[in-house]
Amino acid sequence: MTAIGMGPRLRLPGLLPREEGLETYLVRAGGVTAVRLDGGDRLTVIDLAGRQPAELTVVAAGGANGSAIGISADAPASTLRRLAAGAHPGAGAETILAALAAGGVNPEHARAVQLFGEYSPAGARETFTASQPAQILVAAPGRVMRVDEQAANPPSELLLEVRRAVTRPAAEPHLPEPLADPVLDLRIDAATARDYQVKAGQYIQVIDIEGRQCSDFLAFGAHQLDSGIERGLDSTTTRYFMGNAYPQPGLFGKFYDQDAQPLVEIVRDTVGRHDTFGLACNAKYYEDFGYPGHVNCTDNFNARLAQYGIAARKGWPALNLFYNTAFDDANLLVFDEPWSRPGDYVLMRAMTDLVCASSACPDDIDPANAWVPTDVHIRVYDAERKFSMAISHRVTPESEATLTKKTAFAPRTSALTRQQTEYRGYWLPTSFDGHGPQAEYWACRERAAVMDLSPLRKFEVLGPDAEALLQRCVTRNIRKLSTGQVVYSAMCNETGGMIDDCTVFRLADTNFRFVGGDEYDGVWLREQAERAGLDRVWVKHSTDQLHNIAVQGPASRELLRELIWTPPTQPAFMDLTWFRFAIGRLGDHNGIPLLVSRTGYSGELGYELWVHPKDGPALWDAVWAAGEPHGLLPLGLDALDMLRIESGLVFAGYDFSDQTDPFEAGIGFTVPLKSKEDDFVGREALLSRKAHPQRSLVGLELAGNEPAQHGDCVHVGRSQVGVVTSATRSPVLRKNIALCRMAVQYAELGTEVEVGKLDGHQKRIPARVVRFPFYDPDKLRPRS
Template identity: 65%
Template sequence: MAERFRVAPGSVTAVTVFAGDRVEVVDQYGRQPAELTVLATDPRAVADAVPDAIPDTAASVLRRLEPGPDENGYAAARILTLLARHRVDQQRSTATRLFGEHSPAGSRAAFRVDADAVVLIAAPAAPMLLTADDPNPPSEVRVEVHRADPRRIEVPELPPPLAEPLFDLRIDAATASSYQVREGQFIQVIDVAGRQCSDFLAFDARSLGDGNEFGLDATTTRTIGGGAYPQPGLAGKFFDSRARPLVEVVRDTVGRHDTFALACTAKYYADMGYPGHVNCTDNFNAALSRFGVAPRQGWAALNLFYNTAFDAQHQLISDEPWSRPGDYVLFRASADLVCASSACPDDIDPANGWVPTDIHVRVYDSTRRFSVAVGHRLTPDSEPVLTKPTAFASRTGALTTNVTEYNGYWLPNSFDNHGPHQEYWACRERVAVMDLSALRKFEVLGPDAEALLQATVTRDIRRLSRGQVVYSAMCTESGGVVDDCTVLRLGDNNFRFIGGDPYDGIWLRTQAERLGLDQVWVKDSTDHMHNLAVQGPSSRDLLADLIWSPPGQPALRDLGWFRFLIGRLDGPDGPALVVSRTGYTGELGYELWVHPGDAETVWDRVADAGLRYGLAPLGLEALEMLRVEAGLVAAGHEFDEQTDPFEAGIGFTVPLKTKADDFLGRDALVERKAHPQRVLVGLRLDGNETAAHGDCVHIGRTQVGVVTSAARSPVLRASIALCRIAVTHAQPGTRVEIGKLDGHRKRIPATVTTIPFYDPDKTRPRS
């Protein structure tokens, strides 16, 4: 079994290897160069350690590394320390260059190791040019190490430190330890082996010194934050019983914890038939005694990684933790604290995966800088990807602190001094600007690019012209919707796929492999192309004076619906951008796609030019009202892999009669269209109460549908909802009831209507 290491674009990964090992470097997505540098204790032995790694180029990534106070800077400092230890001059470092501009996805370069060494693998990252005929965003490289002696396997027991720790503390299995931290310092609690719970306690140290115990209070925290437990973001603090914050959650790579049950007690084990079993409560009592904390029969702790939930009968249930080896939660102390952490000893149920293991605690200085983030895994065996700010964050962050984690990025919910309704009316009556950089962009390139898209999306891609955009669905073999998307044709063999799910790229690559299409590259360009939506009746007038179009490209005023142009901001020497006449609001509107390095410039120019038009920023809350009124669908609401495009209300994306070529899911969709069971309709509610996603829809006792999205419509002055309903009850004018509470104790009468609710003929975006 190979050890695997990830090399992110623009970064360096160090791997220790031994004589007899074999190293393979893999260009996962193709067209990504790599640089391999070998370090040996004796510089004269470098050539002998990995004999096939012959330096032939400057180590460009190594030469540009700079230490700094953030995580990237700390990682760079660690690599530079390695270079110094091996007596390598950073500015003269060399490497073996691997792969190239046209290397196929999955290309491999293998090297035999003849002597112990450290191998540095780098992935050079040049910015993707929006105006290039053949865009090629940088992508990650994978390293696989096949050990000659499995006993020398170098799988790290712990992830690398986020910065230089003030101290490391190992909590051995079935034990607990106490420790002190100062206000502003960071506490990282790491699950070493995975699926191991760790109770966490924290007390205000100053109050404790005065003889008063004020510790984490889960009930107070849940009441203030409105959730089961805080997560990174606006409501990310844990409070004591005085409603004073003690710790703030900065990062969480798991997202599944417990604040409802006590840390395990002697009574729990005795009642289960295990008297005398070691338990967290007794361990805490012993660990905290040195601080004068009174012992308790049970501690109401924050139980990190413990997988609990309440079922439909409101019973507390538990199962094995979600955490993997190296998963962690990072806190920031809001006061001087006395803390205690445990490695839970529970081995009589699934709480710790049946086998208790260690927990590790690291504390970092308050001067360090860590991004606020949630961890997401695209596949079960992939590393967590942390939430990122967009390139417009400095501008939106100056206007609001009300942000939320949305598909791996931080986006504003609403803006200070505006609010959702004012933002909504700005879009309906004037013009609004919104950061939509969380959309996933993939460059689909190569001679087989058209064939891949033709076989995976429902629209007829062969009919797509250069400069044209098409809205489509991408389905499973059974007809369920993987995602909805737009596809732009930039050239004969160049397409841009834009969807909402980061898994879209994996899905496309999997289908390319299944179909045997080896002349296509699917490259993720999300981080190389951030985008603003400029929407509203005045959007054309606002942008017309900003966007310059070169010969051969349409002027902005002449740009047709679902068309795009490649132009520049403020004349031929300005930043490059792509402008598409698309949107998600039901209004006339455009989307501006720019390189992150130009994002702030573009935002500032749009904001300045928008003053005369009454421009307002737009957040997710206002967008939800706009898109529900316009009958526009959202993943996880109107569609998922169990819902076909006809049921989701986007059946118009499936041209079964006119698209001659086969595509994934076609046979299933032919059957589903011929025998429809459910359809998406609108509901107009009586009165001013609102429905919610998941509410049941009834006729009498019988449930006939489910609410997928709902909003109170300002322009219609009514509460509205989108509903997936049985076709037998989909006739406009049908009276139904939306079930609240348990679905029967309260009902809201409603009437079935057609959708969209607003501008049903789409005259406004077409105008």
């Protein structure tokens, strides 16, 4: 991105347009997006992943009029008709139907032109030029993907690019649509503050309109103020009870006053990174910087709060939304531009009647507001409204943000526990009420346990070039993979660093299912296909079409034997061997379709069951009923961590990253450099790194009863020789154990080392290098 007469510009995804006059819009799978064109404007419809049909309906003068962009509608607009039938209720549907009604088009009889086909390549595009003003409705029709389909093609997204014939003047900042009908809609002009009152249970939405703008938030108990007592948000009390530095939906979302009474709870956060409690900017800050008399948030707050009898302060401790501060390695407080994008928001729920105040920070002398203060918007919603608890995620900085979702099994697991955490874009249980991690762990080791693993990212890799793409992208030899077989592999970048670990299922000669932990895996696979010129392969995201539970433990086979029916063309359930799968039904040939694989993440005999989300509750109920005689328990993430560390199973972000190669991550067995003759991404780097190893993953057994933690340094004498990647107290071994990335000079079994605490020197825990996996090192139990 360059400008005439200038050097390269800063890359700020979400803030700078990629091209003058270019607008982009996303059409979600199964959804509809409307764009307005004027004469001369060009619309390009792009099939991002390939094999995704598009339906274009044109509304112009006189009603449906495809000639406005040079097309003739030749087929029913199936998605619009389903919308009219109530298939997709919601504010978005109402907007689309209103656009049709305004143009005099009956959605029940709407027609469209169909673009792309069953085998359109990834990136296929069609461009149209408007001859007159028109409203274009673009749909990405989709249907339920069946687990037992031979050539599954899940619906995917379309991208719309609009290039304007006449460059439009800079538009007013776009304010996001309300989440519901607001009871208060309040604009806070730049460099000002406003006060407002909120009733218990109501929701407060603080919106950063243009992005990179801080907003301080104050809240006081209204009933205490009526009695002459001032009780507001208190940083010390909040941090003590929450143990978390930043506002975050879920377990760490409540904010307290000095009397330890909760005032607000964070419900949604589309940014995920804020300072929690610093002083609102104040006169002294600007004076010390050389700007006496500068407008500031503290003085603005004092002026607004005086009417409530709240005493003025020199600096208000506030909830600093969208403010980006941190402590660096030298414990110095540093800050930079906020992470927030235009339209980002934080949604809070009032725990009691409140007097609130919010600011649009006036700071223009440093990066706090990206140097240019802008407006903030406040909306308050009725207590009767219900909003999902969520955090926002982007796969890449340029991607659309998505909110945390619930899995297909959430209706069942949430009835068993309130201990939920945000995990890779989904809510998952950490432990279950009435059981707890230890009981859940022992159920898996001794009997059976069921866990929700739906956040695993699934991608259908389809087409004549599917095998060639996977052979290029993963370290295992995919050409040797048989239909019905699963293989565990690493996927590396050009330096040999691990992008992810994964399992690959071969469904047929040209059909594979890639299962990894990260949404980015699909982006990487598509990039590699394009780079290699493999134009007969499609990578289709299928996570929303496949959710899965794992049934693990010694009794898992007996528990499931009466539940899983397979046709004669598939292996019988009882004949499934390790890392094999079968496609069948639940109960009998009339049951819901499912895929069962003999895989897991516990180190025990176990299976994973994969179904469409609509069938999730039925599958859970069947497994739960069948498991009762076997002492089946649900299993959360806390117990799973104990199980997988004991079994030496690595975890992304802890035991490996893109700075770690598979040998350093302890999964060198996934890199058959001698037997895999085909080239693959990272091969040359891995040859060099294997020949000259610097670190390896080892097991540590710690003395005493104090556990290690992820990130603890490991020493021999004064020198650091390793770092703890994962650690736990092993119930079955009754010892503290850890996985450690160790310098190869100290990786021999029996080597004595010390795990450093505090600064790594003032406190040391003796440890020694031991064989891992710690539990069942020969993996006899999952093979049984």
